Amino acid sequence: MNAFTNGSPTSLLARDPSSDAHPAGPSDPARGRRWKRLAVGLAIGAPLVLGGCNFYPTYGASRGVTTQGQDTFKLYSGMMTTGIIIGGFVGILILYTVLRYRRRSDDMPKQFHESIPIEILYTAIPVFVVAVLFLFTVLTENNVDATVPNNARITTTGAPVLEVKITAFQWGWRFDYPNNNVSVSGEVTDGPGGLGPQMVLPVGETVQILLVSNDVIHGFYVRDFNFSRYALPGVQNRFDLNIIKPGLFPGQCTQICGLYHSEMLFTVKGVTPSDFATWTTSEIAAGHTLQRYPVPAANTPPPYTHVTPSNALAAPSAKKGSL
Amino acid sequence: MTTTVETPELIEPEEPGGPDGHGPSDHGHGGEHAEHGPTGLLKWLTSTDHKVIGKSYMITSLVTFFISGAMALVIRAQLANPTSSLVNFQTYNELFTMHGSLMLYLFAGPFAFGGLANYIVPLQVGAPDMAYPRLNALSYWLYLGGASMMTLSFVVAGGAASFGWVAYAPLSNSINSPGAGTDMWLMSLGLTGFSAIFTGVNLVATVFYLRAPGMTMFRIPIFSWNMLVTGILILIAFPVLFGAVVMLFCDRHFGTHIFSVQGGGVPVLWQHLFWFFGHPEVYILALPYFGIVTDIIPVFSRKPLFGYRGMVFATLSIAALSTGVWAHHMFTTGVVLLPFFSLLSYLIAIPTGIKFFNWVGTMWGGQLSFQTPMLFSIGFLFAFLMGGVTGVLLASPPVDFMTHDTYFVVAHFHQVLIGTTVFAGFAGFYFWYPKMFGRMLNERLGKIHFWLLFIGFWLTFIPQYIVGLKGMPRRVADYLTSNGWTGLNQLSTVGAMVIGVSFLFFLVNLVQSWRKPVLAGDNPWDGGGLEWFTSSPPPHHNFTHLPPIRSERPVWDYNHPEHRKDESHGDKRHREHEKETVGASS
Numbered sequence: 001m002n003a004f005t006n007g008s009p010t011s012l013l014a015r016d017p018s019s020d021a022h023p024a025g026p027s028d029p030a031r032g033r034r035w036k037r038l039a040v041g042l043a044i045g046a047p048l049v050l051g052g053c054n055f056y057p058t059y060g061a062s063r064g065v066t067t068q069g070q071d072t073f074k075l076y077s078g079m080m081t082t083g084i085i086i087g088g089f090v091g092i093l094i095l096y097t098v099l100r101y102r103r104r105s106d107d108m109p110k111q112f113h114e115s116i117p118i119e120i121l122y123t124a125i126p127v128f129v130v131a132v133l134f135l136f137t138v139l140t141e142n143n144v145d146a147t148v149p150n151n152a153r154i155t156t157t158g159a160p161v162l163e164v165k166i167t168a169f170q171w172g173w174r175f176d177y178p179n180n181n182v183s184v185s186g187e188v189t190d191g192p193g194g195l196g197p198q199m200v201l202p203v204g205e206t207v208q209i210l211l212v213s214n215d216v217i218h219g220f221y222v223r224d225f226n227f228s229r230y231a232l233p234g235v236q237n238r239f240d241l242n243i244i245k246p247g248l249f250p251g252q253c254t255q256i257c258g259l260y261h262s263e264m265l266f267t268v269k270g271v272t273p274s275d276f277a278t279w280t281t282s283e284i285a286a287g288h289t290l291q292r293y294p295v296p297a298a299n300t301p302p303p304y305t306h307v308t309p310s311n312a313l314a315a316p317s318a319k320k321g322s323l
Numbered sequence: 324m325t326t327t328v329e330t331p332e333l334i335e336p337e338e339p340g341g342p343d344g345h346g347p348s349d350h351g352h353g354g355e356h357a358e359h360g361p362t363g364l365l366k367w368l369t370s371t372d373h374k375v376i377g378k379s380y381m382i383t384s385l386v387t388f389f390i391s392g393a394m395a396l397v398i399r400a401q402l403a404n405p406t407s408s409l410v411n412f413q414t415y416n417e418l419f420t421m422h423g424s425l426m427l428y429l430f431a432g433p434f435a436f437g438g439l440a441n442y443i444v445p446l447q448v449g450a451p452d453m454a455y456p457r458l459n460a461l462s463y464w465l466y467l468g469g470a471s472m473m474t475l476s477f478v479v480a481g482g483a484a485s486f487g488w489v490a491y492a493p494l495s496n497s498i499n500s501p502g503a504g505t506d507m508w509l510m511s512l513g514l515t516g517f518s519a520i521f522t523g524v525n526l527v528a529t530v531f532y533l534r535a536p537g538m539t540m541f542r543i544p545i546f547s548w549n550m551l552v553t554g555i556l557i558l559i560a561f562p563v564l565f566g567a568v569v570m571l572f573c574d575r576h577f578g579t580h581i582f583s584v585q586g587g588g589v590p591v592l593w594q595h596l597f598w599f600f601g602h603p604e605v606y607i608l609a610l611p612y613f614g615i616v617t618d619i620i621p622v623f624s625r626k627p628l629f630g631y632r633g634m635v636f637a638t639l640s641i642a643a644l645s646t647g648v649w650a651h652h653m654f655t656t657g658v659v660l661l662p663f664f665s666l667l668s669y670l671i672a673i674p675t676g677i678k679f680f681n682w683v684g685t686m687w688g689g690q691l692s693f694q695t696p697m698l699f700s701i702g703f704l705f706a707f708l709m710g711g712v713t714g715v716l717l718a719s720p721p722v723d724f725m726t727h728d729t730y731f732v733v734a735h736f737h738q739v740l741i742g743t744t745v746f747a748g749f750a751g752f753y754f755w756y757p758k759m760f761g762r763m764l765n766e767r768l769g770k771i772h773f774w775l776l777f778i779g780f781w782l783t784f785i786p787q788y789i790v791g792l793k794g795m796p797r798r799v800a801d802y803l804t805s806n807g808w809t810g811l812n813q814l815s816t817v818g819a820m821v822i823g824v825s826f827l828f829f830l831v832n833l834v835q836s837w838r839k840p841v842l843a844g845d846n847p848w849d850g851g852g853l854e855w856f857t858s859s860p861p862p863h864h865n866f867t868h869l870p871p872i873r874s875e876r877p878v879w880d881y882n883h884p885e886h887r888k889d890e891s892h893g894d895k896r897h898r899e900h901e902k903e904t905v906g907a908s909s
């Protein structure tokens with residue numbers, strides 16, 4: 001019944017599994033939380049919201065298994081509620097007008113053609129709605145997009161943040177773990193029956209993804225992460241993932257990339273940090289090391305390092321606050 | 324009901340002055356020219372009459388619509404079952420690429436600005452033809468060439484283009500898409516792009532310079548207003564597309580590296596150029612159709628448009644904003660400034676909302692009758708409402724991250740595009756068909772067409788929203804049973820087939836109107852625009868005389884003088900006058 005005990009705490013607290021013991025972050029994220037409460041207040045209009053145990057109705061989406069994905073989900077759910085209220089209002093208004101004023105006689109209706117106060121009203125209200133939506137968008141976006149500095153020591157053990165380099169290629173995925181000297185790669189060989197190569201990630205830690213493409217544009221997308229990002233040739237895209245629970249999360253290429261685009265599947269497997277350590281050891285033992293599959297040299301993109309402008313603009317965000 | 328109190332004096336149309344003040348330079352000799360010209364096929368081939376060109380445009384674009392619609396049905400049939408093998412991957416990729424390309428480049432735009440607008444705008448502003456009739460003819464022939472080129476690319480070796488209608492580099496380069504189909508696709512864009520530019524020039528010049536005496540800017544019917552703005556947007560957007568197409572062509576054949584990383588180029592540049600065209604294009608496709616319903620709703624509500632000026636300013640601000648939101652299609656590239664493009668995209672919701680309330684305000688207090696054009700317009704309102712609301716969601720980058728390139732987006736843009744081009748487009752077709760061909764379409768068949776389309780439409784696209792949220796990407800030829808997407812896809816396929824069936828009733832309707840014509844008369848709907856003042860179909864050079872133009876619906880004023888709003892009276896007295904006449908009219 002309480003939204004904040006139901007696996008959907010705010011991003012700041014969910015950042016780290018032990019966060020319950022942490023004091024609240026700096027004032028910035030706290031303000032963000034207050035705004036979020038306000039959004040929640042706005043969303044209360046829908047009876048759906050009051051009916052369910054979970055504060056945020058899913059409307060068909062995943063609640064998210066990363067802290068970032070949960071943030072996005074909440075924004076989505078709030079916007080969807082707003083959309084249903086406004087769209088529902090306008091839809092019912094149209095339906096009412098159509099039924100109420102259907103032709104009943106040959107009388108000529110009153111020939112009015114404007115009403116300045118009403119017109120001003122229905123210009124001003126959307127301005128307000130849009131301003132509110134934009135505010136929440138920016139707050140969420142800064143959380144979702146924030147990346148920890150590359151060399152930050154963020155994990156509970158004080159180890160450097162786990163970096164995984166994902167290389168998308170026609171047609172498959174390669175997952176390199178430079179910190180662990182592990183490399184996993186898989187192509188579309190086993191057809192639609194297979195689920196593609198697997199990216200194993202520890203739960204409860206910050207994973208920084210470096211996403212690149214070897215040839216054309218691909219789309220990295222995991223439904224349960226509520227997130228996608230292009231793998232662009234010549235661009236190094238970085239984003240952070242904080243998986244909150246173990247499990248298998250199917251992913252797939254979302255950007256048309258040629259003949260076998262439909263088959264470009266992969267899965268993400270969230271495991272506990274100790275299972276992750278076991279896994280890396282066994283992979284190394286199996287010879288799945290970085291040296292085993294060198295990245296094809298010919299297609300290596302020239303350095304074209306990119307800072308996402310919104311990252312650059314983002315205030316020290318909630319995530320960085322918990323470092 | 325409509326007693327004519329006084330018959331206002333009619334005015335002879337003046338031979339209008341062209342932009343240079345001497346009359347359109349390539350205009351021929353007015354009326355006589357019609358009787359002596361060639362006949363039959365040669366007449367059609369050499370015609371510079373906007374009505375003939377408009378009809379040619381309409382027929383050609385409807386043919387591409389049906390071809391493309393058939394492809395959509397094959398796509399839906401393929402997706403009805405997981406791991407289906409009705410078509411292979413390559414064919415599937417060609418099918419959705421050609422479906423999207425034909426619909427957008429060859430149907431949606433040309434049907435609106437080459438077809439309906441070409442025919443109707445000169446009539447609405449009281450002009451004898453488009454400002455540059457020969458340019459208009461050239462525009463059609465370029466379009467026909469481009470349309471044939473794109474459609475025929477299916478039969479060349481290597482097949483048609485298969486990279487989606489957006490042709491992202493580097494998938495569209497010569498390594499990844501070596502076939503001639505891609506080059507034909509690019510050339511088709513060049514040809515149809517220039518045809519659009521020429522039509523844009525014509526629309527702008529016609530609305531600015533060929534208006535009849537008394538037709539001030541704020542008396543232009545909204546359809547023509549929107550076509551003016553569309554013309555301006557065409558002039559902004561299409562040259563950029565052409566530039567991008569030329570660059571891609573050079574990359575493919577002349578060894579440049581504009582979009583290739585290996586040579587130091589930037590693939591994302593293609594996306595910037597493409598969407599700098601592409602988003603205004605979305606409004607090039609939408610504004611004409613907004614204009615159509617804005618003209619139809621008052622007629623079937625027997626009321627003037629509510630908030631005429633608000634409508635014009637909404638259109639202008641949508642057009643202005645549409646040139647600054649292109650990167651909302653690129654949120655997931657990670658290389659664009661998210662808040663800026665998000666904010667501008669959100670802002671578009673405001674003028675769009677104004678339009679909705681103006682449409683409702685027009686119906687409010689009216690006497691609504693639901694002939695086919697009005698039904699289709701109301702269908703548009705609902706379709707576009709949901710498409711618009713989900714569009715606002717997509718303006719939020721995080722929400723876009725979670726839905727981009729999934730079926731959620733496919734459902735969103737089909738609700739918008741079918742709402743506009745199909746619901747509003749066919750509303751316009753049913754509305755103006757009597758004017759263009761002098762005969763009515765059957766109401767019963769029209770209504771069956773509408774209801775089947777309406778039901779099929781929701782059945783097709785609501786499941787797509789859900790399956791998108793369940794993670795189904797777009798442009799995939801198959802999926803797994805374990806994905807759990809099968810049931811929703813099957814619903815969607817059934818819906819698509821219902822849409823397909825609905826168009827059979829449309830075709831039967833057309834055939835019937837030719838075999839057993841029911842004559843339309845000049846003004847079957849009691850319309851208000853100048854197009855309803857002349858005969859159906861109009862004579863060569865359109866008008867023999869014109870009514871006085873004192874509002875945006877001069878013909879209505881003429882036919883209902885007791886309700887005429889006389890602008891010289893000033894607002895207050897005008898309202899009093901209204902009160903008197905309302906009582907008197909019954």
Ligand code: HEM
Pocket residue numbers: 392395396398399419420422423424426427431486487488489733737740741744745783796797798799819822
């Ligand atoms: C008649 C009913 C229609 C049906 C059943 C239909 C169905 C489809 C389907 C199944 C796809 C493929 C989605 C994918 O594989 O990702 C698609 C793509 C598309 N459709 Fe339609 N469609 C219809 C009408 C239209 C109309 C009227 C337009 C535009 C005016 C349109 C524009 C597009 C575009 C732009 C694409 C994207 C192509 C691409 O991915 O490159 N469709 N449609």
Ligand SMILES: [Cu+2]
Pocket residue numbers: 218219253254255256257258260261262264
């Ligand atoms: Cu792909």
Ligand SMILES: [Cu+2]
Pocket residue numbers: 601602605648649651652
């Ligand atoms: Cu756009």
